[in-house]
Amino acid sequence: MKKKISLAYSSPITAWLTILFVIPTLIVILYSFLEKGLYGGITWNFSLDAYKSFSSPYFIKILWNTISISIIVTFITIVTAIPTALFIATSKKKNLLLFLIIIPFWTNFLIRIYSWIGILGNNGVLNNFLLSIRNFSLGLANNNNILSPLFNFVANLLVDAPYQFLYNKTAVIIVSIYAYLPYAILPLYSTIEKFDFNLINAGRDLGASKFQAYMKIFLPNIKPGIITAGLFTFIPALGSYAIPQLVGGIDSHMLGNVIATELTITRNWPKAAAISTALIGITTILIIVFSKYDKEHKAN
């Protein structure tokens, strides 16, 4: 009886997800096993052609790009998010700080990425700043005083030309970290908030230095939060499209860009579907592994 009621209550969302999520996903998977149409689309013949392209050096390079960028982004994001979340969770102004984390979401994602072009571009804020430091140091060095060698040294560290910050892997990594940081901070915050800081005291009492106490007691106990934050960063990073498209270069294309190219330019729909299916596969495996860990964790 109870089961029936809960089924009835959940029917709207079940219908919504089935029509807009499950069925489209199944269509994508289905298309990946079909022959491509001459001018895009598909023809209804079974074929594994789409998957054969997975062995091409180009595809392997893109796959490597995607996975390596995602891993680097996830790692740096989590390492940055843990101290931030710890600071927020132990601060007296946590509500204000959480609010600050959420504010960027008020601006459109694409606009926020574009604004990074304004920062990292050749004529951007960062390059202008570095150039002005160089010019300033040079000016001081020409005054011939005791500190001249120092200013000369500083000026020589900087080149008299804008740095190429944009349109490479570094730009993709920096902007991705920026984009996914809030998704990592929030789950970490909620785990850390529940952490009993008396345990740190207990560790200190038993002979651990502050650093040891955080490494041996704090980190293991916020593991669920770290894993959630990792998934929340790694999965969207894996499927990145807009960030590499806007701030990346030819060396930093990711699977998302290839899917878009295959779909709109080369018009090889089965191939786009096959790559999507592969991404769905990787993501599903990660989630299964995580939920297994989570179950074990809760059982204890």
Add this chain to the structure above:
Amino acid sequence: MRGSNVKIEGIEKNFDGVQVLKNINFEIKAGEFFSILGPSGCGKTTLLRMIAGFIEADNGCIYLGEDDISKLPPNKRNVNTIFQTYALFPHLSVFDNVAFPLNLKKESKNKIKEEVEKYLEMVQLKDHMYKLPNQLSGGQKQRVAIARALINQPSVLLLDEPLSALDAKLRQHMLIELDNIHDKVGVTFVFVTHDQQEALSVSDRIAVMNQGEVLQIGTPNEIYEKPSNSFVADFIGESNFIEGKVIDVHENYAIVSSRIFGDIKFDIDKKVSLGSTVKLTLRPEKIKISKTQPKNIGPKDNTIKAKVEDIIYSGFQSKFYLIIEGSDIRFKAFKQHADFFEEDEQTIHWEDEVYATWNYEDSFLIEVL
């Protein structure tokens, strides 16, 4: 293991402008079971956390043996704490929890195993070695915390209300166990509690604190039988207070005239002067109550007439709340049930008129007002 003495010298602490510790001075002897007793908010836990090193004092020093430890971080102090909530590491097994301090010291695997097993044996938890803390009962968690705190061989063990999370029966049991462990290891125990029963039953000495001050330090017997002021008398056990003017002073007793109680004889171990207003204290269990006027009243006994307002039966004793005619002052008298039917006494009921009798030695001067 040998305990060391702890000397607390002029400790003061303010939190947000509120003085929580006011010039605390006392010494805990080596190997002693020392309790710090007081109501919540009296500063006892702050003092304990200061000895542990979690809070720094504004003024004053703490010595462990000969060494001033006031400025050392917690991990450099040879003291260990048992926390109120046990603070066991939830991600580590019982074994690894107890092994934690030894792992930090990078002891050899064999030595760790040997030591951990020894201490788990002491607290009778060897069979639960591989369980995680949340698979244990409250009492078992407590014992893991004890083993973990003692394996470091501290010279002082600090116990921060360690029994407050346990139920009454288990608390009694753990208290006896703590006492046994104290006898076995010989470490100085500093036991913080708000429960006077706990403090009275196991301590060698007790410091009673209130509002950031130490009011009295003494053996349980001294604290109970000779409280130094009315707060201690009221906080430890239960007390009746009698106020009045001294109207007569004899060699070993004096007489106070109280508006409500009439003339009361009391013991004088302090100097009292004729005409001063004083406060006397009287333990309820020292009072004998009877329906008929007691026949064998000596010259040193006090007798007053009162009415029973309320009776609270609590198994081993009954508490009688008496009220004296013409006043609204309540007066407590406890009757042990061992002698409930002695002397063919009539049972006392609610609203009965009774006689309350006690020896003058049991009412003694506590404060000169």
